[in-house]
Amino acid sequence: MKTAEEYNEISNKVIAAAIEVHRQLGSGLLERVYEAALAYELNQMGLHCLRQQPVPVRYKGVFLEEEAFKMDLLVENSVIVELKTVPQLQPIHSHQLKTYLRLTNLHLGLLMNFNVMMLKDGLVRVVNNFPGTLNEKISYLNLIIILRTKIF
Template identity: 40%
Template sequence: MENAKIISQKYLDELTYEVLGAAIEVHKTMGRGLLENIYHHCLIEELSTRNIRFSTEMNIPVVYKNKSLNIDYKCDLYVENCLVVELKSVNEINAVHKAQLLTYMKLLHSPKGILINFNCFNLFKEGQITFVNEHFKTLPKF
């Protein structure tokens, strides 16, 4: 039986570092300017190689007044059941991309999310934005 991981701010920060490392490897190998779907499949392969558990294209439940609504929301990756990863390959990240990630985080009660844009020159410096929400602040620091 596998030990349950304690979700803490430190754990999420380390997981974020690992996921960003995988994304940087994909970007370094594939370069910029490809379709999002290609990066998605490459990142799936890279995360699998690194033994990082995730769900892909997971349906996000939307519940209104105790009733599940039939809304087709899917996040690109949900890593270790606590980190939402949304992938893009666009000229620039805009407000709707940020809102999409924040919505997924809220619906999944996920404390942290990463928005990754592969259409950039340096993924670490200009191709990723990390978000935390009110759930992150309630987690233990270590």
């Protein structure tokens, strides 16, 4: 299991790559274009990145659907990146990412809306049972927290 610092390092690199993609392409393109460009940037940075990875659904230990959903990007086999090109992110978008995290038992996801003037306005960090001691007073067991990511 990765440490909080390792997750933060990966997410910082993903955000930096997304900013570069947004600078080069701007807004207004299809989601799959940003997905391809971001995967390219992440691979150039030396990060392992898989596109359109299936998210299986289990019920009482039985696989109901092997490919019920597909996550846009899986980075370093630990961070899910879900891309959007919508006028404004809605709660359902964060809920979708939380569901992917829960179904895959992963801890960190980044929701990115490329249909914004400044990419920082379209970033949401979603956490599911985050490992480590981000705050000793809070137990992260069984919590899902959405943090707005700030880029300075």
